[in-house]
Amino acid sequence: MAMKLHGHPLSPATHRVMACLEEKGVEYEFVHIHLSTAHHKESFLSLNPFGQVPALEDGDLKLFESRAITQHLAHTYADNGTPLVPQDPKERAIVYVWMEVESQRFDATAAKLSYELVTKPMLGMTTNDAVVEEHQEKLGKVLDIYESRLAKSKYLGGEVFSLADLHHLPIVSHLFGTKTKALFDARTHVSGWGAGILARPAWQKVVEKMKH
Amino acid sequence: MAMKLHGHPLSPATHRVMACLEEKGVEYEFVHIHLSTAHHKESFLSLNPFGQVPALEDGDLKLFESRAITQHLAHTYADNGTPLVPQDPKERAIVYVWMEVESQRFDATAAKLSYELVTKPMLGMTTNDAVVEEHQEKLGKVLDIYESRLAKSKYLGGEVFSLADLHHLPIVSHLFGTKTKALFDARTHVSGWGAGILARPAWQKVVEKMKH
Numbered sequence: 256m257a258m259k260l261h262g263h264p265l266s267p268a269t270h271r272v273m274a275c276l277e278e279k280g281v282e283y284e285f286v287h288i289h290l291s292t293a294h295h296k297e298s299f300l301s302l303n304p305f306g307q308v309p310a311l312e313d314g315d316l317k318l319f320e321s322r323a324i325t326q327h328l329a330h331t332y333a334d335n336g337t338p339l340v341p342q343d344p345k346e347r348a349i350v351y352v353w354m355e356v357e358s359q360r361f362d363a364t365a366a367k368l369s370y371e372l373v374t375k376p377m378l379g380m381t382t383n384d385a386v387v388e389e390h391q392e393k394l395g396k397v398l399d400i401y402e403s404r405l406a407k408s409k410y411l412g413g414e415v416f417s418l419a420d421l422h423h424l425p426i427v428s429h430l431f432g433t434k435t436k437a438l439f440d441a442r443t444h445v446s447g448w449g450a451g452i453l454a455r456p457a458w459q460k461v462v463e464k465m466k467h
Numbered sequence: 468m469a470m471k472l473h474g475h476p477l478s479p480a481t482h483r484v485m486a487c488l489e490e491k492g493v494e495y496e497f498v499h500i501h502l503s504t505a506h507h508k509e510s511f512l513s514l515n516p517f518g519q520v521p522a523l524e525d526g527d528l529k530l531f532e533s534r535a536i537t538q539h540l541a542h543t544y545a546d547n548g549t550p551l552v553p554q555d556p557k558e559r560a561i562v563y564v565w566m567e568v569e570s571q572r573f574d575a576t577a578a579k580l581s582y583e584l585v586t587k588p589m590l591g592m593t594t595n596d597a598v599v600e601e602h603q604e605k606l607g608k609v610l611d612i613y614e615s616r617l618a619k620s621k622y623l624g625g626e627v628f629s630l631a632d633l634h635h636l637p638i639v640s641h642l643f644g645t646k647t648k649a650l651f652d653a654r655t656h657v658s659g660w661g662a663g664i665l666a667r668p669a670w671q672k673v674v675e676k677m678k679h
Contacts, residue, residue, distance in 0.1 A: 304612045305572065316557050320567035327560040345528050348539040355532035358570060360517060400516045 258283040261302055262309035263290065264465050265377070267369065267425030268321040269309040273464070274424050275325040277457035280336040285464075322358060325418055337457070339418045350412035353404075353419035357411075361401075364393040365426045372433040395438050398445050405444035420452050428453055428462070470495040473514055474521035475502065476677050477589070479581065479637030480533040481521040485676070486636050487537040489669035492548040497676075534570060537630055549669070551630045562624035565616075565631035569623075573613075576605040577638045584645040607650050610657050617656035632664050640665055640674070 262269030302310035303319035310319045329339040412419035474481030514522035515531035522531040541551040624631035
């Protein structure tokens with residue numbers, strides 16, 4: 256039985272899991288969850304008590320939280336497609352560090368910019384310029400550290416692409432369509448890294464699927 | 468050579484790593500980092516470019532981000548002390564889900580309460596009551612879901628204590644000394660879980676060490 260990914264075509268967290276499934280070349284069924292529909296929401300709570308997409312059904316295993324799902328996929332399908340977590344314990348430890356940096360440092364500020372500059376306009380809401388300014392300043396400081404890291408290392412987690420890079424994809428993709436892209440452009444290595452991960456065939460497949 | 472934990476006695480993230488080291492029964496040297504001292508800060512940046520404690524030196528491996536360090540310790544010292552991550556892939560996947568819940572749902576709001584109600588008074592700053600009220604409401608909703616989870620499962624990640632519980636310790640410990648404890652007290656299973664993890668001998672050792 257194919258895995259079922261319960262998600263929404265506009266949800267960055269859903270895209271994060273899709274990117275992982277495509278990198279692994281694992282087949283899956285996409286279940287479109289309409290969280291605005293009470294009936295959908297009620298039944299979805301059995302998959303994720305927090306009521307947010309995505310959730311994954313892999314046989315009798317029910318998982319939520321996009322970054323937990325990608326880790327499960329990376330371990331379970333270690334031999335399929337792109338290896339996303341190194342086998343070597345020391346290399347893996349470094350990948351974990353940069354996965355945490357994405358979650359604690361990057362996402363904490365970049366997701367707010369994505370919300371203000373992409374989600375709000377899409378929903379006909381007004382962007383709060385003060386919030387944008389505050390978070391652009393914070394993101395700039397994070398990207399300064401990324402620039403130093405990427406000057407020494409091809410990817411954030413080491414010399415090969417890993418979950419530490421993959422987890423950034425949905426928000427980097429959003430921000431590359433906004434004025435915040437200037438923060439990336441201003442930093443040579445960050446800019447090249449961003450363009451490079453967005454150009455990956457697996458991510459392009461996600462973008463293509465989300466058009467339909 | 469013993470591992471070196473670079474931290475600060477008042478840092479919750481430092482306590483998170485100490486709890487893990489104590490559960491594993493691994494010897495380590497504590498290096499007190501004074502981040503207010505320019506000299507310390509400068510040299511500390513080579514361990515963590517974000518300039519925040521803790522950081523761990525394990526031989527030639529240099530790690531930062533408390534939750535990445537605990538994962539490294541749990542994997543590297545899998546056979547020492549308390550097993551903090553299950554070997555079984557399905558059980559492990561569920562532990563990862565609740566580790567992400569701690570990071571994305573619990574900490575996002577509980578750490579703000581800890582800052583307002585513990586850190587600020589300690590530094591002679593004024594608590595912002597509006598922020599406290601906002602985050603108490605948010606935390607209450609998270610704890611409602613914890614209550615359902617803990618009614619069915621002894622610990623968050625399953626029937627045994629794991630990193631999913633351990634990562635909560637420093638902030639739960641702080642909040643149990645504030646009025647926010649009422650949110651825990653109002654929920655039977657959450658209250659028992661909180662008291663249970665705080666009573667663990669490993670955590671008691673951390674509390675004891677931090678008194679000196």
